Amino acid sequence: MIRAALAAWTDRVRSRRTDPARRPLPEITTVTGPTLRGWVLRLALLVLTPALVLTAASRTPGLAPALLATVVVLGTGLLVLRPTPATAGGVVVLAAVLLWGLEPGPFDPWALLVALQSYLLTRLTWWAGHVPARGRVEIAALLTGWRRDVVVLAATAALGALALLASGTTLPGAVLLAALAVAGTAALALATGRTSRDDGSSEPEA
Numbered sequence: 001m002i003r004a005a006l007a008a009w010t011d012r013v014r015s016r017r018t019d020p021a022r023r024p025l026p027e028i029t030t031v032t033g034p035t036l037r038g039w040v041l042r043l044a045l046l047v048l049t050p051a052l053v054l055t056a057a058s059r060t061p062g063l064a065p066a067l068l069a070t071v072v073v074l075g076t077g078l079l080v081l082r083p084t085p086a087t088a089g090g091v092v093v094l095a096a097v098l099l100w101g102l103e104p105g106p107f108d109p110w111a112l113l114v115a116l117q118s119y120l121l122t123r124l125t126w127w128a129g130h131v132p133a134r135g136r137v138e139i140a141a142l143l144t145g146w147r148r149d150v151v152v153l154a155a156t157a158a159l160g161a162l163a164l165l166a167s168g169t170t171l172p173g174a175v176l177l178a179a180l181a182v183a184g185t186a187a188l189a190l191a192t193g194r195t196s197r198d199d200g201s202s203e204p205e206a
Helices: 002-018 038-057 065-081 085-100 110-130 146-166 172-192
Strands: 035-037 136-138
Touching: 035 038, 038 065, 038 085, 038 110, 038 136, 065 085, 085 110, 110 146
Parallel strands: none
Antiparallel strands: 035 136
């Protein structure tokens, strides 16, 4: 009987060592840096989206206030509820169309601010679409790819500077260049959405 009990105990110990389902799980401790809640990203979209549309429309005369308010509300609501590269691209293209409505004249540096806001909107939308409202994301992860962001923004500023220098008196083409710069940002947003991973992991921390 003692031999049978000893054999049964040996079998149990051996099965615990060889069977992954019965093996005790190791204790793991993880440490994360400062984080942001997902709803903070959507709140930022709630502020940045109308700011972009209103900035682009502020230099376009003849827009009905009611129509502009409707466009702002619809664009902001759609982007906050469905933060995808496609919706962000649509809002950026809308801003480019409003910017294209500028009257022919000396290049307005205000267009550079529109381009800057457009790029920030596309990056923020990507993260808002990948981080649940109750989830968290490390601030360090949000800053991933900052070198690329600096390059894109610097290239946009250089394009605006060239257009500004070329517009000594009246140059409608300068306005067109600025609008194309913003539309190019929209194309970047759509291209970003073709892959499941852009900045950091596609499975954010819960």
